[in-house]
Amino acid sequence: MLSESPILIRTTHLDSQLQERLEWFLRQPGCNWTLARSEKGDQPELTITRRGVFLLNGSERIAFHPSMAVIRLMNLLRGGYDRYLDATQLKDGDSLIDATLGLGTDTLIGAWAVGKSGKVQAIEKSPILAAIVQDGLRHFSKIIPGSISKDKQDTWYALTQASQRIKVYWGEHRDYLSCIPDNSVDVVYFDPMFRNTCKKSDSIQPLHSWSNHSPLEHKSILEACRIARRRVVLKERKNSSEFQRLGFEILLGGKYSPVDYGVIII
């Protein structure tokens, strides 16, 4: 995981809003920032612009953007089906812990599904990813594109509401879950970096250098089963031996999809 190495940080302008955003990043735990004072070097660099924030590492670029969540939610609002929601069975008023936030796509769909009275906590081990996604959620309304169709407007509106329900925590999910009381959340969800990847998906590809690749621990699953009232869900590569190793029953479906969902029903 690259997150421990120093990361340059800069704003493109001296506006007070950008400076506040920079101060916010500097306060985030676990990140090792160095204020960038000269031209770009070969270190990873986080740039805060009037149009958003991005992290560059060589040719790799990471920015928070809910692109896949927009497509998935638009499909759901048209009455479509979503395998993640089928696996998690999230409904209005539920509480969800997403133990592997990543870039927050699944968390956003979960936050939409649980509605106004629901609760979503999301944990990410990489401090820089946790900070970038949290910043993106805090400034969600600023990335809504202008002049879009009614369909898209409704989707962005729903996602903006959902984004405000998500609480992001930086840390190891095992430790976080171990502090939560028994039977106190409806669903716990895990989408770890896959054990074996043939072809990395476009949405996950930029995460590779920054994310934690360790296998899921039994201890984390035991903690999830202790705190979950209804189900624990795992997303993994199709035919992954992780389902069996960790005690998940694979759900049928997604015949042509490279991933499967497994559940432990409590």
Ligand SMILES: C[S@@+](CC[C@H](N)C(=O)[O-])C[C@H]1O[C@@H](n2cnc3c(N)ncnc32)[C@H](O)[C@@H]1O
């Ligand atoms: C495949 S990505 C998740 C993608 C996410 N579901 C989405 O929709 O964007 C897995 C993420 O889980 C994080 N992760 C892996 N192990 C973790 C752990 N033990 N505790 C917290 N986060 C972890 C990784 O750093 C990575 O960002």
